[in-house]
Amino acid sequence: MTNDRKRKIRLIALDVDGTLLDDQKQLPAANREALRAARARGVEIAIASGRMIPTIEPIETLLGLDCSIIAYNGGKVVSCRATGRRCLAHNPLSAGIAERLIRFSLEHGYLLNFYHEDVLYADRSVRRGEEFRAIYSGRTGAKYHLTDLDGLRGTSPTKLILLSSPPDCDRLQREFSAEFRSDVNVTRSDPEYLEFMAPGVDKGSALPVLAGDQGIAVEEILAMGDADNDLELVSRAGLGVAVGNARPRVKAAARRVTQRSNNDGAVAEAVERWVLNGEEWW
Numbered sequence: 001m002t003n004d005r006k007r008k009i010r011l012i013a014l015d016v017d018g019t020l021l022d023d024q025k026q027l028p029a030a031n032r033e034a035l036r037a038a039r040a041r042g043v044e045i046a047i048a049s050g051r052m053i054p055t056i057e058p059i060e061t062l063l064g065l066d067c068s069i070i071a072y073n074g075g076k077v078v079s080c081r082a083t084g085r086r087c088l089a090h091n092p093l094s095a096g097i098a099e100r101l102i103r104f105s106l107e108h109g110y111l112l113n114f115y116h117e118d119v120l121y122a123d124r125s126v127r128r129g130e131e132f133r134a135i136y137s138g139r140t141g142a143k144y145h146l147t148d149l150d151g152l153r154g155t156s157p158t159k160l161i162l163l164s165s166p167p168d169c170d171r172l173q174r175e176f177s178a179e180f181r182s183d184v185n186v187t188r189s190d191p192e193y194l195e196f197m198a199p200g201v202d203k204g205s206a207l208p209v210l211a212g213d214q215g216i217a218v219e220e221i222l223a224m225g226d227a228d229n230d231l232e233l234v235s236r237a238g239l240g241v242a243v244g245n246a247r248p249r250v251k252a253a254a255r256r257v258t259q260r261s262n263n264d265g266a267v268a269e270a271v272e273r274w275v276l277n278g279e280e281w282w
Contacts, residue, residue, distance in 0.1 A: 007282070009043060009239060009275050010216045013070065013207065014267060015225035016049040016059055017139065017189070019243050022263045025139065027062045030268035038275050039065055044080075046070060046210055048203045050189045050229055052158075053078065053118050055140045068213070072115060073187065073229050074206040075158040075197055079213060089209045091198045092156040097184055101160055101196060102149045113161040114152055123149040132163040135192060159197045166191035189229045204232025224270055225250060226262065239281050241270045256281055 012035070014020045022028055035045055045063070048070035049056050060067045066080045068088075075093075079086040098114070105112035109127035113120055113136065122133060124146035133144055162172065172194055177186045185197040203225070211218045223237035224230075226246040234240035235253040242254035243266035251257050256274070258266040273279040 007217075007220060007238065009222045010220040011044040011046060011210065011214055011222070012038060012271065012275065013046040013048045013203075013210070013221055013223040013233065013237065015203070015227070015230045015233065016047060016051060016056070018226035018245065018262050019224050019230070020047075020059065020262070020267055027059070028263075028265045028268065030265035031271075032063055034265075034268040034271040034276065035063055035065060038271050041276070043275060044068065044214055048206065048223065048225070048230075048233055049073075050159075050161075050193075050195060051140050052115055052120060052142060055142050058141065068210055070203055070206040070210070072159045073185075073189075073195060073197055074201045074203045075115075077206045077209045088213050089206065090158070091201045092158050093160060093184070093196060093198050095154050095156045097180070097196070098155065098157050098160060099153045101162065102153060105162060106149065111163045112149065113163065114149060114155075115158045115160070116152070116155055118158075119145055121145050121147050121149065121152060123147065132192065136161075136163060139190065159195060159201075161196070162194045163192050164194070169194045187229045189227050195229065202232040203230060204234075204236035207233070207236050222270065222274060224267060239274060241274075243267075 045065050046068040047056050050073045053071045056069050066082050068080050069078050077089040111126050111129045111132040120142050122144050185201055187195050207218050219238035221237045222239040223233045224241045225233050226243045231250055231253055240254045242251040242257045243262050244258050245261040258269045260266040260269045274281045
């Protein structure tokens, strides 16, 4: 019997939007029940999201579980409440890159989400700012602190999001990826979001941090996701699972793909099959 065959899942790391939650941003009851059953067997649960910590914690409350958190697409990793929400890792974007993106957003009229010390800032004067703030707040529950972003020059944010129409974000992603190359991780989650993190920062890079804190191997982690910003999360975990509604690139990187989508309990399917019932995945 190989080591793989002896290996059990000891931690489940879950993306939120498009994975754990349905399209109406509700938590399917089957997901909650399956995760509680896994936790009763000693499996730890982690939430892995592009969201900020204050908007992830309500999901934790819905689950009724004490979870570790991978926030800001891996920009910050914190422990569960029981251990005091210790900061396990924080890798902010450089102040120089942030200043370039502030200048770009103000010159061209784009809303730029600026995350610093778990507060979300945006410039009050941006054209169409109200429209895109409503989109983002409606999906995540985040509260904006409106300011003059010029005053935040020289500050290193945990991450940035530039918001625009999906076709515009497609174009800007190509342009910024070519401009920044290896200096910035440029990725997408929702179609209107273009996200910027420090180089090497992604959800997958946070898994060894959590594994080290838990005293387990990365190979003992089941991780689930659906979008481009989940690609490294799914590919790096021992058991990477793409939900049925995942993008093709994420499905290609995963060991397994659920039959169900996020709307009918894909997380419950994965937990029941590969954690509770012990179905082979290696």
